[in-house]
Amino acid sequence: MIPHPYLLYLGSATDELSVKTARGVAAWRPELCLGEARDAGGTVSIGLPQMTVEEAVAQGARTVIIGFANSGGFMSAETIAFAVSALRAGLNVASGLHQRLTASPEIREAAEAANLSLFDVREPPANIPVGNGKPRAGKRLLAVGTDCSVGKMYTTLALEREMKARGIAADFRATGQTGIFIAGAGVPIDAVVADFISGGAEWISPAREDGGWDLIEGQGSLFHPSYAGVSLGLLHGSQADALVLCHQAGRTRIRFLEGHPIPDLRTCLDRNLEAARLTNPDVVAVGVSLNTWGMDAEAAKRACAEAEDLLGLPAQDPVAMGVGRIVDRIVQCFAA
Amino acid sequence: MIPHPYLLYLGSATDELSVKTARGVAAWRPELCLGEARDAGGTVSIGLPQMTVEEAVAQGARTVIIGFANSGGFMSAETIAFAVSALRAGLNVASGLHQRLTASPEIREAAEAANLSLFDVREPPANIPVGNGKPRAGKRLLAVGTDCSVGKMYTTLALEREMKARGIAADFRATGQTGIFIAGAGVPIDAVVADFISGGAEWISPAREDGGWDLIEGQGSLFHPSYAGVSLGLLHGSQADALVLCHQAGRTRIRFLEGHPIPDLRTCLDRNLEAARLTNPDVVAVGVSLNTWGMDAEAAKRACAEAEDLLGLPAQDPVAMGVGRIVDRIVQCFAA
Structure with a gap:
């Protein structure tokens, strides 16, 4: 639905993890x-050719x-100015921030003037039920995290790729802006209204009868003071x-938060399993996805x-090692 | 802000608990x-004189x-028709449902034609932060529940009344539509966007330096498959x-949900304390508010x-017995 190819805008990010949408x-x-x-001021690159909006248009x-993403998902004056310049150069604009492109009069006017489109993928579908x-048919897997930005989306996509390669029906179900850009849905x-979090999760992973898996992208962490409600409703x-x-x-x-240690992995897993049992008493853990970014191969193996x-x-580590052994465990646990 | 006196509309409710807004x-x-x-079809009364919208207007x-409230907070065609007839008779209309009065073209047009106001109290304030x-100054108490509609708001208001009567600075902080109608704020x-649940709770109970208490109305239950995310973020x-x-x-x-038992009270309390410790390691339980509605006095005492x-x-039971002994415990626990 979103016309491609894309130019990826990194803002003035100086932190690798804040550009996870572009990188994903x-x-x-x-x-x-x-x-x-x-x-100007941005220091992060995702390894693609640097170009201005005019150069990007010239290349198609x-x-x-x-x-990029920030806590609260707001647009700075700089971001708004960039979006306007992109529209004037001839590009549609897509965003996954909480603050909508369409909420900015400058951006809306520039889009109308240029007859181009704005895509706000953080806008939830209307009429999600409570x-x-x-219980519903089908098998579902959820990636849960010890924190934000640890690799839940990457892990889920890697599982989809590996399971499909083995001939197992499996579909990535996106719950965040980057995942939605990747999956197209x-x-x-x-971003749903708080009363509808679990309803939203039911909505994207409805009953399935083909014996296949819905692989659901997790969000946040039960141990994150800002976002744990989202994680629990999704669970x-x-x-x-x-x-x-x-x-x-x-x-x-x-x-980004002082004074909030991540519990040990055993506690993290047990609390997630305990909460998950409220709606599926038979839930089991099938693996650990360890993001070892920045570690050498030996240290990663040891971790x-x-x-x-x-x-x-x-x-x-799904990046360095794949997820073959986790899929082996899934196959083994759900053989019947 | 909302002009009074009020006429309370009960819809076609046949269930005592669904008119808790009117009753509150x-x-x-x-x-x-x-x-x-x-x-027509409604069987519940809250004990006030029954009247038509015209009779209500005649009486001032x-x-x-x-x-009333329903799961999902939607307005039926019947509710919309009633609101239109009330506006035509000369009444402003106020609602705490998720579905906004202003989202109905019929209601909006009738309000404009009559030059009357619509009040959607389920509309959260703009710009709530994540x-x-x-940690912040001041003492805060939260009423947590084993389920929806067990008496969390009533309990919190009863605590406010009792504490104020003893000269303790204490303020009810409303988190639901009925509480907002009562408190006026x-x-x-x-109804906030999911990422901002805990931010909303921080917003309504900011740091206070007077040694007094914020008494925060709880919502839902950690054990409710539909709404637990809201409860956790609020906690x-x-x-x-x-x-x-x-x-x-x-x-x-x-x-209203099949197959979801309420755990025993010990488990309910422990899970709430465990979750609360994430942001306040010193949290303690100070009492149990038991809604004994429909039980005889002996059975209530036994429970x-x-x-x-x-x-x-x-x-x-705050209705039958007050909350004096719970306030005694608060005073005792926080004497220093």
Whole structure:
């Protein structure tokens, strides 16, 4: 629906993790991505050619994607100015921020003047019902995290790829803006009205009768003081049969918040399983996805081995090692 | 802000608990309430004089309040027709349903034609920030529930009255539509965007330096498959120093949902304390509020005694017995 190829806008990001939208789209839809643009002051690159909006248009770009995220999802004056300049140069604009493109009069006027489109993917579908907690057919897996930005989306997409390669019916179900850009559909679960969180999760993973899996992208963490409500509602609505626990190796505290340690992995997993049992008493854990970004290969291997010993589950870094052993465990647990 | 006196509209409710908005306003703001109106088919009364919209206007009513709630908070065709007839008769209309009065073209047109006002109290304030989890000054108490509609708002208001009577600075902080009608302010916490639940709770109970208490109305239940995310975010944002556990004596299952038992009170309390510790490690439980509606006095006393023995906390029905012993415990626990 969103015209491609894309220019990915990184704003003035100086932090690798804040451009995860751009990086995710570039990693999982490389054929759609032409280049990147950033503001003065930005230091992060996702490895695509740097270009201005005019250069991107000249090379055939159709849409610029706001490729960074911030807490609260607001647009700075700088971002608004960039969006206007992109529209004037001839690009549609797509965003996954809470603050809508269409809420900015400048952006709206520039889009109308240029006869171009604005795509706000953080806008949830209308008429999501309240969650009903009723058991439904099909198998569902949810990636749960110890914190935000630990690799839940990447893990879920890697599981989809691996399961499909083995001939297992499996579909990624996006719950965040980046996932929605990648999948072309989904529910931005953190943007629904609070009473409808579990309903939104039920809505994107309805009953399925083909024996296949819905692989649901997790959000936030039960241990995050800002966002745990979203994580819990998603856990309840997903009625997950299987959980994969996602963690960044070595991260000991909730990112950006003082005074909030991440509990040990055993506690993290147990609390998620306990909460998940409210809507699926048979839920099991099938693996640990360990983000070992920045560690050398030996240290990464050691971190995975430690997690395996602690939890008795296969632990892999999906980027460095794939997710084959986690899928082996899924196959083994759900053989019947 | 909402012109009174009020006519309370009960729709076609046949279930006592679904008119809790009307009953709450009538119980806590009796001086503002003139009468009640219901549709054909409705069987519930809150004990006020029955009247038509025309009769209410003749007696001086200024506003009709939609006094019932349903799951999902939608307006039926019948409700819309009633609101239009009330506007034509000369009444403003106020509602706490998720579906906004202003979203109905018929209601909007009737209000414009009559030059009357529409009040949607489920509309959250703009610009609520993301929760930050930072410790803040002041004492806060949160009423948590084993289910919806067990008496969390009533309990909190009863605590405010009792504490004020003892000269303790204490303020009810409304988080639901009925509470907002009663208090004249608050945040409809189940209507904020999911990412901002704990932020909404921080917003309504900011740092206070006078040594007094914010008494925060709870919502839902950690054990409710539809709404637990709201309850958890509210728990985290409240940073409660004290919890009161609210329960309807004899209720063993989540209302309206099949297959979801309410855990025993010990488990309910422990899970709430465990979750609350994420943002306030020093949280303590100070009492149990037991709704014994429909039980005889002896049975009610027995139910309270059982809860006391089980949890080692004062247990009272705030309607039948007041909340004096719970306030005693608060005073005792926070003497220093």
